[in-house]
Amino acid sequence: MPELPEVECLTRVVRVALKGGRLLDAAFLRADLREPIPVDEFRRLLVGEVVEDVFRRSKYLLMKTRRGYGVIHLGMTGALVQHDTAAPQEPHTHAVFRIANRRGRESYLHYVDARRFGRISCLAGASYESHAFFENLGPEPLVCPDLGGHLFNESRGRKQPIKAFLMDARMVVGVGNIYASESLFRAGIHPEREAGSVARARYGRLAAAVRETLEASIQAGGTTFRDFRNADGKPGYFAVSLNVYDRADEPCRRCAATIRQLRQSGRSTFFCPVCQS
DNA sequence: CTGAAGACCTGCCTGC
């Protein structure tokens, strides 16, 4: 399940493969993802054009050309895998992009997504920030200069549990279910605590915990969990160091108390009842 | 406005 570190790792691989090169063709085997792929517009904005940049905003991967942007979101089960052939290599291959790197060497990026929660779209024009996908997004956790202060300010008056608050992309992007549990553990904050009741200093610790957790996962190549693979098809290796996620009834690595599981807003939360308060 | 719940989708796992 791709979260921000997975998308960051993928973006780096795609950047090497595509920045300064061209998208030569885009074949769509089925266009009915979470929303229909705008096939004609996508081709018009991207095919044949030089890819000036490949970057990430939140969990979206963007490819910039002089005409606009290609936008890819992997949803829950999506993957973008590089191959030497256009022929689908596995079930649920929904799109195949023929690309050339800046030296002209050709390869293929296969978009694979069993559950079709993902999104392939495009934006015309020179800027992407004002588009509906992006206009309400909070800051990037890895580069925001004062994430703790920002979260503290945004949280005042909110009765929402801090875990739901932390996962709200309008507050900060890129903290999905796994990293929300892990970050709250690292910061020692109970996931059910009211967001508005958490002190400024604790938000400072939480912001540091979010950053450390995400960066550790990026270093490890993204969390391996069920469906995720990197663009070269290799799994990431972060799952081995998860402290609480999916560890219900197992001992806390810090204090040996039993890790507990609960449901918040329909999502599984894992926490240590001793380390987190 | 807030916050919670539902919908989307399909592979995998459990239990009968």
Added chain:
DNA sequence: TGCAGGCAGGTCTTCA
């Protein structure tokens, strides 16, 4: 063995 049912969750929509 087969099959029903629950679960996974990012994001958008709906509802109270």
